[in-house]
Amino acid sequence: MAASMVVVLLMLLVCPLRAQQYPDCANGPLSNNSVCDTSLPAKERARALIDAMTVQEKLNLTHNNSPGVRRLGLPPYNWWGEALHGVAAAPGVQFASSGNWSYATSFPQPISMASSFDDDLFYAIGTVISTEARAFNNANRSGLDYWTPNINPFRDPRWGRGQETPGEDTYLVKRYIDTIVTSMQGGRNPKSYKIIATCKHYTAYDLEGWEGNTRYGFDAIVNPQDLSEYYMQPFQQCARDTKVASIMCSYNAINGVPACANSYTIQSVLRGHWNWTADENYITSDCTAIQNMFTDHRAFDTRQQTVAAALNAGVDVDCGYYNPTFLPSAYSMGLVEESILDRSLLRLYSGLVKAGYFDPPESPWRSVGWANVSTPEAEDLALKVAAEGIVLLKNDGTLPLAPTDRNMTLLLAGGWINATTQLQGNYAGPARTLISPWMALQNVSNVNLVVVKWFENPTLRAIEAQADAILWIDSTTEGADEGQDRNTIRWDAMQVDAVQTLATLGRPLVVAHMGEQVDDSALLNNPNVSALVWAGYPGMMGGQALINIITGKSVPAGRLPITQYPAHYVHQVPMTDMSLRPNPQTGNPGRTYKWFDNATVEFGYGLHYTNFSTVINTPPNSSFDIQALVSACDFATYGHVDQCPFHASGTRSSSLSVNVTNSGSTGSDFITLAFISGEYGPEPRPLKSLVAYQRVFGIQPGDSQVASLNLTLGSLSRYDESGNQILYPGSYRLLIDVPTQTQWDFVLTGSEYMMDEWPQM
């Protein structure tokens, strides 16, 4: 979220930021205000606080770095916290420079979390992060608002922030949201928020800087079908189903209207169609996004009109300086009503009330402290997440490299051998320790390490003489980052050359591909590259997790949460083309595994150190009447028909089960992936769509376990050109695993059923 501009501007904060203090409800001026009366409803308490303010005071409170109201005893408060994969530094989060409070648990990036396909893990991560966030808050080092997670689906492999997201598939993204937001907020519909989470960036945001287009002024042209079925699905999960407390509007425009003044997306869809109307449901702008509506989108003639448009559209916080600077004059000009200001403040302070900000310190979560931060259990979890997320893409039997009865000389090469902070990726907080691969290898017995100081001393002869095996650990040097997208999805020619040169030695050669996904063809196609793992951004314990996999102490079972595209893909479709479906007119070959059929490595791919076979427990029926399915839905329980279970097997326990058998000789987890394809709904039709997954743990050689796949009626739906979600009669096929191992065909009969009528712009 923070622009490079933000980074620069933050550098000049010569004075320390204000600490995040709790208000004094016992003795201060607020003690006589009902906001401190815990017996009253939250909204009533917030209303009492706002009623005590003058309009001039109110005008100061709609930006991220709120000065509070000293007269009333309301302290300054910074709404801007970050905690994408651990509590992270932000204007509203202060780390100490050393000692206590100088670090927090740093998990893998969401792209690497996602490759674990492990919902329980996502939930556990959110629990740790929010506990540590509460500890920082109790130490007056943070607020209760954290602008995380980043849930824009990873549409294009060039995107500079794809690493922050759980990948390209909306089903997986939605599972991630439901688990991590729920655990961060302290449970489903919590009485009191543990922390206030923020789904960002609303919406159709996934371009940073590409061939002169910048995120600050980009206008994303999206048709209703793509908008409803893809770009909006994560936000529907957040707002309608998981009930996230807060949402951030994005820099870009959607079909000509900037996101932070877009009444269609904000009013019609978010607050209207999805009924995201809890008292505390506030929207913040991305940082500078309100200013960008004036400077980059040029959507308004004056700065006052700009701030008024955002506030009137329902954007309650300006991360930036436009509101404090121009809202007073906008108000004087009559562009903003006091009631609209009140609406925003009511949302903001209702949230704080519900997070216990005005409660006595015996309220929930006020007792956690430094002892609860970066605990051994939390760091073990960081290691477990990293190991579960590593994906094995190629193996000729070289892996695991298990040195046993004699010393093995392992040559280490590549730019990430001793990577530490690089393992974290962006939006990382400081960690207690960062275990690089090289550090992790120090503790492996029977291995002699030789570091190939490539560029400085190697000769092939020397390497050949020493090597029992070679481990190359690297990432592409053209990194995408916040503010900049990639130009290529190739490895550097020089990196490929180095690997190819090492590959001529005839020694086992293992490549660990770190960081961004790029085209691995040159490594996959080289028969002398023995094995390839993708470890992404594995976090503070990432080097240990990688070496555990390499040496067989852990076993790989992760799957790609994104398509690995061929390098020439970037020449086939510009980043600015938001459409998902192939288009012969524009040359767009399609986006994501649902529409692009020429991947270098498919979404969902991943090998093991063993082999698995899967058998679907075929349901008794293979024909289902749409109207019968719908009428069996218990709307009162599920709220929305797409959420109702599809009891394919006729039982109430799960939709469908799959027997998974380990037919090899090494115990291993297995991620059971279930897709649906078929002849139903409008053309073109997706190649397939992920509808369920379950990670099954520790299946021993020769053993079997049962994976339960929870399909819903939504799993069977499609979206028409207007974005309506519909159940269509037709022929369906359930596909297990990547590549498909087994399948089950069924049909839906009856007539179309409109599950969700999409609001039109």
Added chain:
Amino acid sequence: MAASMVVVLLMLLVCPLRAQQYPDCANGPLSNNSVCDTSLPAKERARALIDAMTVQEKLNLTHNNSPGVRRLGLPPYNWWGEALHGVAAAPGVQFASSGNWSYATSFPQPISMASSFDDDLFYAIGTVISTEARAFNNANRSGLDYWTPNINPFRDPRWGRGQETPGEDTYLVKRYIDTIVTSMQGGRNPKSYKIIATCKHYTAYDLEGWEGNTRYGFDAIVNPQDLSEYYMQPFQQCARDTKVASIMCSYNAINGVPACANSYTIQSVLRGHWNWTADENYITSDCTAIQNMFTDHRAFDTRQQTVAAALNAGVDVDCGYYNPTFLPSAYSMGLVEESILDRSLLRLYSGLVKAGYFDPPESPWRSVGWANVSTPEAEDLALKVAAEGIVLLKNDGTLPLAPTDRNMTLLLAGGWINATTQLQGNYAGPARTLISPWMALQNVSNVNLVVVKWFENPTLRAIEAQADAILWIDSTTEGADEGQDRNTIRWDAMQVDAVQTLATLGRPLVVAHMGEQVDDSALLNNPNVSALVWAGYPGMMGGQALINIITGKSVPAGRLPITQYPAHYVHQVPMTDMSLRPNPQTGNPGRTYKWFDNATVEFGYGLHYTNFSTVINTPPNSSFDIQALVSACDFATYGHVDQCPFHASGTRSSSLSVNVTNSGSTGSDFITLAFISGEYGPEPRPLKSLVAYQRVFGIQPGDSQVASLNLTLGSLSRYDESGNQILYPGSYRLLIDVPTQTQWDFVLTGSEYMMDEWPQM
């Protein structure tokens, strides 16, 4: 030079690099080798060393990180030093982590040196840098080879390394080369080299990474005219005239042939036409450039052919690992002769012999030490360079801001208020101190500073209440850097917006434009922006120099060494188009002030705190016969006819003099710029060309001084389409100052004279 890849690779050097030790000529094995016999000629000494080597030993010695030959007592040596604007860290230069040897004087970047137009300053800088380099060498912390300066002319405002160069004009670039290389090498034709300088990057190199084109594989298509008159001119100065010891070949190809295997540029032009054939004249590749001929240019079928091609073409050092890895097998295959290896080693070791590497420690320069590094005098020089290089682009009388009888409240805003390392730019070494503008302002009396923590706390009301004046110090956030060119030459819309907002307050508003040159139109055209200075990368004392100018303690007299292009320029010509002249077919509007007539701010522009008038002391004659001019040339003294003086005034002292009068009320330096334009030579004809300059110092109000302009016959020449340098009959006009203040018309008569017949490819 260092690729981003290099940076990554260097990070994995877990072991410290070898120290740079002198050979033991007194007691070691070398004591019996003639290389240590100081009575012999250098080449003979180098030959004796090489004669003692086996071919296998020789094969190890042609890369930057030479292992030496332990058997012979020849120590390891790393040829790769850096010292662009001060001794800088490099594989061959080791700084201590603290205390002695942990820093060196850090001058402004060459682009900011160049704007001083002060040859004596360039010379003084080179003297300090080479003295400090010798001190590091004596401490075994560096070698004697420094791969500096970077002298590719700054052709396109997007170039990621333009800051490393003295700008776009070949005459200015050549003056910079002649002064700084000569002082670094210890004088003209020194008996012993102080240090060995390296002109880079040979040639037509000025693209890093732009819309998918990378420097590693870019093929620069250059016609003979542009090549001869522009891209090659700096190298002609280096090789033919200043006699630099060493040259670096570049990453790119020139007209299809990679620079490091290009027999036309290396053999025909450099060693042939320019006779760059001193014993010690070696060529190094840019780092990885030999590898890139295989991986990116794909110019050869095998790696062995690649290394052989470079060595055979006359590239003596591989900065990279290709030579040590593949040269032995190339030799076994018969692709390289031992005599060619010997040729390279003879050059390399002749240079070290001439730098005293094999001499006893009483030889010149062996006594300088830490006391000679970052001395007060050197740091004063850094301050002086920075002040002389600052360019005043606009001033309504607000500057200087001189607080006198009462306290002034100065509001500071912008991303570079407290800039420290940013002031240095790239290829900077660590400095003893880095004075930011904010730090410098602490010592200005009668000024209250208020830092506008933009984004965090401002409101216009608060600023207005406090401000007597506002100082905005910033750089564009899209920075070009090594490896990446700029996409835009605009200020960010958000930055312009911030300045425009401050400008509405009606308080004096001064903008200090730091870093890269970009289009300042929005600032120049806004009547409420009171003053604008461009301070570039002003080095360790940069903040002090800037504040001295702002407050009038120093006065500005710098001039732009580059054209400030309008923002839309980047859409008119792609970076990949190397041609200089306007071309209606391609839409290229022309490059540099010689060919582009629509600058936002012209090359050579710069204001003062006073006014100057200039009067040319008109020569008695205004007609000159070409044959008479040539026959009056003393070839024995000048070597090349283009170097012969053009005695326009008929005297021997200088070509022409100009009376410069300070007609204002503040004493100031004045840079007398002399251009020639006219109707002569082939069309199209340049708008004008810089032919001489002299900075005149400290002209007091009402006083006059005389500037001497040393024109040569080369000043009058043009280049034809084949690249031949020719004196043409025609009408000439000498123009003084920017914009032109005064002029003198003259004619050349007689017939064309071929000054230099350009070798054809």
